Amino acid sequence: MKALRRFIDKIKPHFEKGGKFEKLHSTFDAFETLLFVPNTTNKEGVHVRDAMDMKRTMATVVLALVPALLFGIWNAGYQHFLATGQEADFWPMVGHGFLKVFPIIVVSYVTGLAIEFIFAQIRGHEVNEGFLVSGMLIPLVLPVDIPLWMVAVATAFAVIIGKEVFGGTGMNIWNPALLARAFLFFAYPAYMSGDTIWISGLTSGEGIVDGFSGATALGTAVTTGNIDKFSFMDSFLGIIPGSIGETSALAILIGAFILIYTGVGSWRIMLSVFAGGFLMALGFNAIGSTPLMQIPAWHHLVLGGFAFGAVFMATDPVSATRTTKGKYIYGFLIGVFSIMIRVFNPAYPEGVMLAILLMNTFAPLIDHFVVESNIKQRLKRASVTA
């Protein structure tokens, strides 16, 4: 490693002010800090610091996404072979899934990081780590049969309009990954819904078994009036059609455990999303006038993107509420609206994405009220003692 360090030290002056490649300073800095934790020491204030930094935080989230990703890769293959009626072993399924999923990830990262680097360069900032997570989240919320150019367009939209116009990581109002998803949903509705996009190969119509439907569980519920085809266990394990990373509640729960145990993700938000969703679904169960209302409350929680949204999207600290009390309110309302939109949306039976984006918008308002109540409480204390 010493040789590498020497090499970096040798070329570093070219990227500093006045050097040949001064314009590429941010880019150089990003790679240098990726390879080596910088030797900067504390100059004022505390002399020691917690070892956790933004890179480690983001790396932990990516790690938490890995179970959902791996399962998604396998499931892409599994669903494909199920649809085409072929027998296949474990590895061919993984292989097929990998060939489908990996390009989506590459496109997402390359597009997003290129834009991030350009903006960091223009601003003269260090490159932020935020996109390490967004770049992984975007593929996981997309259907597997999506054309790659759409991934690129959506990612560019999310990074530029969702993040950079606000000032970059930490400044955005909406979750960038969900914005990418929402962009595709509204810009290309014909692609993003229906029965074929969820399973690889179906869009091009290669040898589908007669009578096979690639619709998601929620889609099936609307068209056929029940979800008997999708047992609770199948939905929990995730062997159902859906976006790449969202199907397996089990894999998502492993991720949730990692996030909560390391202290990176907010258990308050996760818990209250599930609580809100469960109570809302329970309420609809009591009414029970449409097929979607009749889906048992616990089953609702493992269908569609609910679990994925609760664990990985709602907890994005930048777009979520920032106060402790606010987190409970924010999470609860996401749960409530997710199920409500899911049940009432006539065009597309899924609501998590819209619910989270909606609550992202209201997060500052919730925080405002929490802060105001803290101020009032503090004022009351003053008048009591006076």
Next chain:
Amino acid sequence: MSEVIKIKKGLDIPLKGKADKVFGQAQLPDLFAIKPTDFNGVVPKMVIKEGEKVKAGSVLFFDKYQPDVKFVSPVSGHLEAVIRGERRKILEVVVKSDGKNETVDFGKEDISSLERDTVVKKMQEAGTWPYLRQRPYDVIAKPEHTPKAIYISGFDTAPLAPDYDFIMTGKEKEFQAGIDVLKKLCENIHIGINDEAASKLYLNTKGVEIHRFRGPHPAGNAGIQIHHVMPVNKGETVWTIQPQEVAAVGKLFTTGKHDFSRTIVVAGSEIKKPAYYHTVMGACIAPYISNNINSDEHVRLISGNVLTGTQVSEEGYLGFYHSQLTAIPEGDDYEFMGWAKPGLGKYSISRTYFSWLQPRKEYRLNANMHGGKRPIVVSGVYEKVLPMDILPEQLFKSILVEDIDKMEQLGIYELAEEDVALCEFVCPSKMNLQKILRNGIELMIKELG
């Protein structure tokens, strides 16, 4: 028995190099210094010139804005140098000791018959007034204010901090005398004690109200204790003073002399034999670290603790308010892929490094920042280490946008840098929160007086 106030939020950083309760031997140095930078908001005006003779207790400089607040020499000798920094700002006023220890006699007093004005005058004359600091703002107290209380935290929970039970042993009389003097300034004197320590001295002190605390750092901070006992609201002031300083005040009135002797702890992972030392305020630290450093790497020396102390050179001086000297590795080297390693030797309040597998480990933490500065992204971390009914992140943001109303409403009056030092320690975005808070306080002083 008063009830125990349990502090739940906070963090004891498990640092290596805690001192045993023994005294080390070291010669007193020749050089001593008073650093105007130790006092928030003080603009020093020199009284004497370089080379002039001084006694222990002679005035070196005073505050331009409060000329009655005087700063005196801790030893007899002559003014060796006035060290200046950028824009001729005075950084250190260095006195070279002649070893004779001649002291200015301010005259004994019968404490019970003293008036408030006499106490104020005498404390100002003898240079003991700067010991009194006020909340809000953590600046030297203003004599014209009548505080609602004087608050003394009887223990220190900061990393590797001295054990006050140990260093105050034998100072019972002076301490009681100091309390009696302070009672002339304000009737209401409170002492916060550690519920898990013996605290004999404090419990035997007459005329004070005792509060018991239990919990991790910052439970020992006066600011935190005041928040739980008698929060500072707009328009109120509470004065604080440290135990050794109370004893010094007591001695001034019983003997007529300003007692500059201090007991300090020398600790940290890079110290060979962490121990306590008898020394004098503002002493050059060289005698306490020479032959006492066990590392070949760059070492960072800190007057005070690792959270709030100031970095000093090997020839640097102890801070005015400090009773601790800490040595940690500088950590100014690059670490290959450090953010991706399991990190068994890295300490974090989160469990993102696998060091949580060894809960009882003591760490040799260095002064590396462990990452770059970023905008605030993660939420809810500051709250874990600030045991106050205050929304820290919102307060810092209001300071950054200079919204004075919000700063006031969110509780800036109750905070000093030391109270938010742990927030700065845990901050994943590596913000300089203590600095931000001080900027906010300075803005408040400028705008509101």
